[in-house]
Amino acid sequence: MDSSPAPPFPFAVHLVTGGGTSPELALLLQSLAAARVVAFDAEWKPRRRGDPAAPAPGSEGPSPEPAPAPPKFPMVTLLQVACRGGGDGGSEDGVCEVFVVDLLAVPLxxxxxxxxxxxxxRNVLKLGFRFKQDLVYLSATFAAALGRDTGFDRVEPFLDVTNIYYYLKVYDRQKRLPKETKSLATICQELLNVTLSKELQCSDWSCRPLSEGQIQYAASDAYYLLDIFDLFQQTLRAEGNSSPTTELNSDANCSQILTGCSSSGSDVRSDYLASIVTKYCEKILLTESVTKLRNSRRKEKQKLPTNARCKDKVDISTEWQGPPPWDPSIGGDGYPKFLCDVMVINIFDLKISEDKLMSRCTKCNGSFIQKPLTLDEAVEASKGFQVIPSCLFNRNLEFWKCTDCNQLYWEGTQYHNAVQKFLSVCNISD
Incomplete structure (x- = not known):
């Protein structure tokens, strides 16, 4: 597949794959100890129903005990950390170190x-993008490997770059923050004029070795969080640290996180960074209800005729009756699976050809336009709601637009991976 070389990244990446005396791990721990501002992101294998449970990272050797039940949450396999220390937290003074930590290789x-x-x-500011979900998965991963009480239940002080984005966009207008959430790629494009390609977002992050593209993609998500925070600091300095007309956090308690810090900045050495933390930061707290997986399948109450008596009520069950279709006793292969792939195709004798795959919009199930768009037409059509990665500009690609929601598609890496996976699962030939 032809692809244009990606531009060099403005940062070096430390891949941490060892424990104990590993120099990369030692540098990571040293950077964490000296950091003033730390940005976090995490990656995990996209989870599909029927996937076997993966062993917890950090566990070694065969276990004499029966295989555990599948984990409630996806297992985090990669943790990205961008650290900055020294100075007053600004990029001109602090040294930035970017780490990609392989949680399948490093002892947890x-x-x-x-x-x-x-x-x-409390004297270190933590940055993230919708990091609460990442923290839930990260906590569950550590608890599964090390024990029940080895998760993480709080992060403070914490600043979400989504709130920074809305502040920088609407700080001069008094209005409520919008409910919709911009993607990190959109935020980077609008604030930093940096294009983040998301073609590797849904790749299998549990496969090793990681490709260079995966490592750079993962590291960039954490690195650019620091750049966004730098822009936020520059804006506040330009305003003379005056009180903004739009607050980042609607919760009044969020501004009281560092009430224990002295005004001289003894806990946070920079008065300026301390003022940012005190005024704009919040904290993430994971309660027991948050860390428990919610059951999305709700039992629907069966409606009975209004004139039916209690003794006439019939116990109606919507659950599958009898052994599951994959039970070996009835000819199955013994492996649980969704009833939406090979079995449905075989039972209903469906005829599926490759040209029918990915023929509908994955967002709204709408149909596509009859004639594909050129690159210039696609760029014009995507303005305001979708970012086309710059790495596609030198490729001879066709773009297809959904007639209902206007989402744009092209035959990139994600498209070909999805098609190949469907072909292999369902044994489809041309």
Missing amino acids: ADLWAPLRELFER
């Missing part, structure tokens, strides 16, 4: 205490 016991201490250290 070596990371748990430093991470937990950092998450709760």
Whole structure:
């Protein structure tokens, strides 16, 4: 597949794949201890129903006990960390180190205490993009590997770059923050004029070795969070640190996180960074209800005739009756699966050809336009709601637009991966 070379990234990446005396791990722990501002992101394998449970990272050797039940949450396999220390937290003074931590290779016991201490250290600002979900999955991953009480339940002080984005966009107008959430790619494009390609977002992050593209993609998500925070600081400085007309957080308690810090900045060495933390930051708290997986399948109440008596009520069940279709006793292969792939195709004798795959919009199930768009037409059509990665500009691609929701599609890496996966699962030939 032809692809134009990606421009060099403005940062070096430390891939951490060892424990104990590993120099990369030592540098990571040293950077965490000296950091003033730390940005986090995480990756996990996209989860599909029927996927077998993956072993918890950090566990070694065969276990004599029966295989555990599949984990409630996806297992985090990669943790991205961008650290900045020194100075007053600004990029002109601090040294930035970017790490991609392979949680399948690094013993989690070596990371748990430093991470937990950092998450709760009040003189370090933590950045993230919708990081609460990442924290839930990360906590579950550590708890599955090390024990029930080895998760993470709080991060403070914390600043979400989504709130920074809305502040920079609407700080001069008094209005409520919009409910919709911009993607990180959109935020980077609008604030930094940086294009983040998301073609690798849904790749299998549990496969090793990681490709260079995966490493750079993962690292960039954490690195550019620091750049967004730098822009936020520059804006506040330009305003003379005056009180903004739009607050980042609607919760009045969020501005009281660092009430224990002295005005001289003894806990946060920079008065300026301390003022940002005190005024704009919040904290993430994971309660027991948050860490429990909610059952999305609600039993629907069967409606009975209004004139039916209690003794006439019939116990109606919508559950499958009898052995599951994959039970070996009735000819199955013994492996649980969704009833929406090979079995449906075989039972209903469906005829599916490759040209019918991906022929509908995945967002709204709408149909596509009859004639594909050129690159210039696609760029014009995407303005305001979708970013076309710059790496596609030198390729001879056709773009297809949904007639209902206007979402644009092209035959990139994600498209070909999805088609090949469907072909292999359903044994479809041309």
